[in-house]
Amino acid sequence: MKKVILKQKHVLGILLKKAASWHFSYYFLKKARPIACGIYVTNRCNLRCQMCNIWRNPQEETIPLASYKKIIDDLKNLGCYYVSLSGGEPLLVSDLDERLIYSKKKIPYLHMVTNGFLLDDAWAKRLAGIGINEVSISLDGLEEKHDAIRGIKGSFTQAWKAIHNLKKYAPKITIVVNSIISPNNISDLYEISRLVRKNNLLHKFQPHNDHPVFDNQKDESAKVRCSREDIEEIKKFIQFILPLDNIVNSRYFLKQIPNYFSRQTKGGIFNEACIFGYHHCEIKEDGTLFPCLTGMDWRNGFALNASIMSIINSERYRRKLKELKKCKLCKNNMYICYFEPRITFPLSHYFKYHFLEKIIP
Numbered sequence: 167m168k169k170v171i172l173k174q175k176h177v178l179g180i181l182l183k184k185a186a187s188w189h190f191s192y193y194f195l196k197k198a199r200p201i202a203c204g205i206y207v208t209n210r211c212n213l214r215c216q217m218c219n220i221w222r223n224p225q226e227e228t229i230p231l232a233s234y235k236k237i238i239d240d241l242k243n244l245g246c247y248y249v250s251l252s253g254g255e256p257l258l259v260s261d262l263d264e265r266l267i268y269s270k271k272k273i274p275y276l277h278m279v280t281n282g283f284l285l286d287d288a289w290a291k292r293l294a295g296i297g298i299n300e301v302s303i304s305l306d307g308l309e310e311k312h313d314a315i316r317g318i319k320g321s322f323t324q325a326w327k328a329i330h331n332l333k334k335y336a337p338k339i340t341i342v343v344n345s346i347i348s349p350n351n352i353s354d355l356y357e358i359s360r361l362v363r364k365n366n367l368l369h370k371f372q373p374h375n376d377h378p379v380f381d382n383q384k385d386e387s388a389k390v391r392c393s394r395e396d397i398e399e400i401k402k403f404i405q406f407i408l409p410l411d412n413i414v415n416s417r418y419f420l421k422q423i424p425n426y427f428s429r430q431t432k433g434g435i436f437n438e439a440c441i442f443g444y445h446h447c448e449i450k451e452d453g454t455l456f457p458c459l460t461g462m463d464w465r466n467g468f469a470l471n472a473s474i475m476s477i478i479n480s481e482r483y484r485r486k487l488k489e490l491k492k493c494k495l496c497k498n499n500m501y502i503c504y505f506e507p508r509i510t511f512p513l514s515h516y517f518k519y520h521f522l523e524k525i526i527p
């Protein structure tokens with residue numbers, strides 16, 4: 167993550183101030199204070215990915231524009247530094263540009279993750295004008311594999327077009343290529359890695375996640391099963407990417423991936439009490455608020471019938487945060503959006519898992 171942060175030096179000072187005041191709130195005031203928020207702005211999607219269940223949900227929902235703006239106002243009042251827009255496919259939201267413009271005025275660091283299918287030259291120019299800080303484009307294999315995984319022919323070509331459009335028309339935006347690691351695509355990942363480096367792009371890896379929201383659990387045959395050979399292949403690939411200088415993941419994260427696939431995640435961060443919800447929050451497409459979606463099984467979020475600040479300070483939210491301290495579900499998902507923040511906050515974790523990573527089992 168350090169590499170992404172260093173690419174955006176102009177907001178580094180703000181991040182340091184926000185991080186300092188988060189530590190004050192947590193240790194002295196004993197309060198949660200989200201400095202980052204993931205917004206699943208819609209669950210509509212234009213692709214049909216094998217490993218994702220989001221497009222299979224028959225109930226399509228998008229956070230209404232007015233509610234979205236209120237959320238951004240509330241996050242600003244809370245001192246939130248980072249907002250990440252995901253989905254579903256954010257580029258399907260018809261008034262997305264208005265939302266991004268609004269968000270960028272209030273939040274220092276704005277990120278979006280997209281499959282890139284709709285990111286044409288006009289969108290690249292618009293994103294440059296808005297000043298979004300970072301765009302992640304998902305790429306899971308070479309053409310044949312990527313299109314098969316993503317369920318729509320032409321997805322690979324479109325994702326690359328998106329990357330080239332951003333490079334040409336939005337050179338200030340940090341582009342990160344997101345790739346899933348699974349036994350299904352491991353053989354293509356070497357070449358993808360070379361292509362990404364050849365194009366001077368950052369690269370982020372996410373091991374395949376078995377959670378029902380992502381994985382098509384109804385179809386047992388689609389579930390990821392790892393043989394010993396698969397795990398050896400994954401280990402080899404991790405050794406290949408560990409020394410590369412364009413990798414966004416921390417070394418500690420990468421080194422845990424083979425353990426995750428062989429169901430042997432133990433010790434280290436997996437044993438720490440989870441305080442993710444004290445520094446992050448997540449908002450689902452139905453407009454409900456969560457300290458952690460996975461920790462609450464993506465259900466029974468907090469209705470936004472009051473300001474986010476008053477909900478977070480409510481007795482019920484505080485109780486949920488205490489309960490989630492005992493949650494161990496990160497062992498089963500290794501979701502980068504949880505794992506990396508957890509090894510970065512609080513600062514003691516940063517020293518332990520980034521600087522002392524070599525001596526931690």
Ligand SMILES: C[S@@+](CC[C@H](N)C(=O)[O-])C[C@H]1O[C@@H](n2cnc3c(N)ncnc32)[C@H](O)[C@@H]1O
Pocket residue numbers: 211217218220252253254255256279280281282303304344346372373374375376380381
């Ligand atoms: C849910 S998608 C939403 C944004 C956009 N539709 C896209 O595909 O980039 C966000 C990220 O989750 C990843 N993802 C989807 N299913 C996954 C799974 N089963 N395990 C791990 N990551 C997954 C995608 O590859 C993408 O990088």
Ligand code: SF4
Pocket residue numbers: 211212213214215218219220221253254255281316
């Ligand atoms: S991974 Fe992204 S593109 Fe694929 S179905 Fe899920 S939300 Fe859509």
Ligand code: SF4
Pocket residue numbers: 440441442458459460461490493494495496504
């Ligand atoms: S352990 Fe992981 S899944 Fe559970 S609450 Fe913490 S971040 Fe969420």
